[in-house]
Amino acid sequence: MSGKKGAQIGSGGKRRRALEGKGPTPPAEMRKGHVKQRAANAKARRATGKQAPRGRGGKSASELVVGRNPVYEALREGVPATTLYVQQFIDNDERVREALQLAGERGDIHLMEAPRPELDRMTNGLNHQGLVLQVPPYEYAHPEDLVAAAHDDGEDPLIVALDGVTDPRNLGAVVRSVSAFGGHGVVVPERRAAGMTAGAWKTSAGTAARTPVARATNLTRALEAYKKAGIAVVGLAADGEHEIGDLQALEGPVVIVVGSEGKGLSRLVGETCDFRVRIPMPGGAESLNAGVAAGVVLYEASRRRG
Structure with a gap:
């Protein structure tokens, strides 16, 4: 007979230490990978104007901005950059001095x-004119993060989704x-769509920082998930x-989907x-580009929300 004590009846074969509790469940904001934690992180990034890894969204590839005028414009518009490469013995003209x-x-x-x-x-072999600016990969959010951030601010989500828009x-x-x-x-969308390149950063006039x-891997599935969330x-x-002026749905949580021109x-x-x-469009134009169309509907949604 052995003197060792086995597992007690009703313990599921576990010994005493394995049955001990692990303490209270931490708040959602402190649980790694939780939607609430990603929302809190996103809010902090907007407050500081910085970017950080954003969950499952992933990274884009880094890119190079080449040429004196493009490099100068990118720096002036606040496009994120890691390194400015300057050619040895370059002619030090006004654009080079301003870029430096x-x-x-x-x-x-x-x-x-x-x-x-x-x-x-x-x-x-591009005509770089002696200036090359390296732009780091953009850290994309996950579609769920946008909703969580809105709820964290006590607001109804107001989101724009782009379908087939390829111009940055x-x-x-x-x-x-x-x-x-x-x-x-x-x-x-992840494929066949414009991404956050240096051109997109420039056109955003710095607002991409906040x-x-x-x-989304699949835009249709992302929209269906939004619908299930109300x-x-x-x-x-x-x-x-x-017509947009007659649509009451703009007063509540809404995703506005804009297609290609x-x-x-x-x-x-x-x-x-x-x-x-x-x-x-009483003026007779057949269509508007994505940026203008989104602006018109966002204005109407903003007006209805007070």
Whole structure:
């Protein structure tokens, strides 16, 4: 007979230490990966104007801005950058001096001198004119983060989703409009869509630092998830059944879906929408680009919300 004591009856085969409790459940804001924690982090980033990894959204690829005028404009508009490469023995004209001054004032950009052959190799032979600016990968949010951040602020979500918009300048214009009218972010598909490139950053005029852009693996599924969360999905279409001035759904939680200027909404996305609305255009124009269309509807939503 052994003197060792086995597991007690009703313990499920567990010994005493395994049955001990682990303490109270921490608040949602402190649980790693929880929607509430991502919302709290997003709110903190907006308050500081910084970016940080945003859950499951993922990163884009880094890119290079080449040429004296493009580099200067990117630095002037506050496009995030890690390194400014300057060609050795470059002609020190006004644009070069201004670019170096802006980079120095930022304080977080490394200045690197490189021979022309090295810059040619980096840019695959593009006409870089002796200046190359490296832009870091953009940290995308997850579509759920936008809703959580809105609820954390005690507000109804106001989100714009882009379907088939491939021009980064249109994306930047939409980000700027979302910021101007109190929206909570922009959702873009992961494939066949514009991303947050340097061009998008420039067009956003710096508002991309405080307005998150989320990336969805499948836009239709992301919209369906929004609908299950009680958010109305409103698609813009030239042949929409409603006019924006008559749609009460803009007063509550809503996702505004904007298609491309040429093709409009894709079939699956259009079928997913709760409402299809049109913007009245008495002047006779056939369509508006994505940035302008989003701005018009966001203004109407903002006006209705007081």
